[in-house]
Amino acid sequence: MSTSHKLIRQSYEARTGGSGKQADAMTPAMTAFERSPDGGKGLARDTRVRWALEEVGQPYEVRLVSFPAMKEPAHLALHPFGQIPTYEEGNLAIFETGAIVLHIAEQHAGLLPKDADARARAITWMFAALSTVEPPILDLSTARIVEGDKPWARERLPLVMDRIRVRLGQLSARLGDADWLDGAFSAGDLLMVSVLLRLRMSGVLGEYPNLAAYVDRGEARPAYRRAFAAQLAINAPAS
Template sequence: MTPVITAFDWVPPFAQGQVRDLRVRWALEEAGQAYDVLYLAQGEQKAPPHRGRQPFGQVPTYEEGDLILFESGAIVMHVADRFGGGLLPADPAARARAIEWMFAALNTIEPPLMDHAIATIFERGKPWSAPRLPAVLERIDGRLGELSRRLGERTWLDGDAFTAGDLLMVSVLRIVAGDGLLAAYPNLVAYVARGEGRPAFARALAAQMAGFTGSPPPAILAWLKAQEETT
């Protein structure tokens, strides 16, 4: 049975190429597994029937027969288990380390990077955003420095083999790659470039970008206009 994932049919330009269905698409592409996409217009994610798939009203979700999953990390892990593609090594110790890096990407690295997005995009006009930003940047610098030291001169996090841990870590680091926050860490810049250079990533990104064919709702257009006025 062909898996079905959910994705948005439109997001603002700053979010295109970043929505978390990209991570699932990438995993499926690495595994060579075909999939279908159910596209949602903005607002549909908060209403039935999507709430039945995702209680928090987010994307992506994943359906395969009677199995319905949400959370991109859980879906990537399932795809790696179900379809292979080398994302989870056969060796038990290497597999455990790959899973360790999956958790590190989502639990240790991603939260401060998303704090930056909140302060500079989603809540940019709020009175607390500017005062928070120096502390957010300090936390990000600390985490990126630690990650950079651990990666060192390795090709991937656990050596020469690309795993689901790298897939999620590269996906997370891309959140701030365009903001110059990786520039102080050349090995992380090169690491992200290696991930983006994988053919499976290119196919996943192209598929996500091709899906943005919908129109923004008026409320989103008003929000974008307000953001432009505060720039």
């Protein structure tokens, strides 16, 4: 395994001053960027896993992985597509952010309702965030960063923005004046807020005041603040 792997322990109890669960041999481990492309602004998908673990009060370890190490056999054995995050707990090793967050939510109280119908709706919102709302938002990044120098880029960008606005308009109408998507905060909100955060720099989120306020509520949650701070600390410039 590459020497660019580093292991750190994230202790819920140490950061909160509470009586959180003690880390032991079964403490789950996740992977995160050694240097995040966003500089630790919370947009990398490993932040979503951190946030979920913080919400349920589960201690965890983080294995920091460099870009070259992501393509090495050791990491490909965990994630066949050479990406992050991955998640290991005992003999279980899984990948894909949505699957990891769902696993955490199913194993610990706090991210899924106890009522079966409400639980199903929360899981539906998880899928909606990743499968319906996020794809056009990711397309915006592609249009600006990957395809920005193409001769047809200026013509394509308005089409991408139109698709984003369609989704935001639909989501805004459904959310209305509610705090969260379906009653109390759930894993569905965690993923939806994480997805919408990618739009902050574009300014388009401000066109939908209730969605902007929704994202603000997500960012204000103590668990999100801890996850964000942990990710930012890793990416802080060396003194």
